[in-house]
Amino acid sequence: MSEGLFRLPRPDRAEIAPGAVHVPGWLSPDGRRELVAACREWARGPVPIRHTRLPGGGVMSVQTVCVGWHWQPYRYTRTAADVNGRPVAAFPGWLGELGRSAVAAAYGDPEAAARYSPDTALINFYDGSARMGLHQDKEERSDAPVVSISIGDSCVFRFGNTENRGRPYTDVELVSGDLFVFGGPSRFAYHGVPKVLPGNGDPAAGLTGGRLNITLRETGLDG
Incomplete structure (x- = not known):
């Protein structure tokens, strides 16, 4: 597939589908640098x-x-029986605050932002050949929005419909610092990353190559 097909124009802040909002350049260089250090x-x-x-x-081709x-x-568990049997790192309060700031930026709704209480983060690292097939985030018992932050190499983010993996879908180019939030009618939309666009990462953030994607979610689980 030609890389040229994935060189998409940069939009302003845009609602891609009802409840799905792309905010270009949301996270500052300092914020990106701090988040990269935490991910390491x-x-x-x-x-x-x-x-x-x-x-x-x-x-999976991505590392998580x-x-x-x-x-x-x-499914979600507190311990990683499929890796080393240990409990995962605790979810820090500052990451929840970042998530609330993201929801406020996407929706312009202070009440929705105040209600948002993420308790898990999945951090995916993509090298130049990694992909993510179209899928739904549906293991959660909460329908609160998913907050997605991109750092490093650009990618094509494919945002689809809630019924199946086929059309209609929209391709959005996400670059370092971009925010994408999806909730409401789009909370369970299929989405994926068909292509990473290797460049030079984000050296100012401490990432010289590859792409980090940090997604915050409310699981709705106890324990």
Whole structure:
């Protein structure tokens, strides 16, 4: 597939679908640098970053580390039985505040932002060949929005419909510092990353290559 097909124009802040909002350049260079440093600490453990193995035996091309709750296909647990049996790193309060700021920026709704209480983060690292197939985030018992922050290399983010993996969908180019929030009618929309656009990462943030994607979620789980 030609890389030229994925060189998409940069939009202003835009509602891609009802409840799905793209905010370009939302996270500052200082914020990106702090978040990259935190991700490096989480990647070391207590449950280290890894390529997740799927139930059918396949292995995901992205590398993942979790905070707050451990995700494995297709459930959340407090300990990582599929990795080393240890509890994942605790979800820090400052990350919840970041999530509330993100919801406020996307929706312009202080009350919705105040209600937002994420308790888990999935951090995915993409090298130049990594992909993420179209999928739904549906292991949560909450329908609160998903907050997604991109750092490093640009990517094509494909945002689809709630019924299936086919059309209609919209391709959005996400670059370092971009925010994407999806909730409401779009909370369970299919979405994925068909292509990373390798460049030079984000050296100012301490990431010289590859893409970090940090997604914050409310699980709605107890314990």
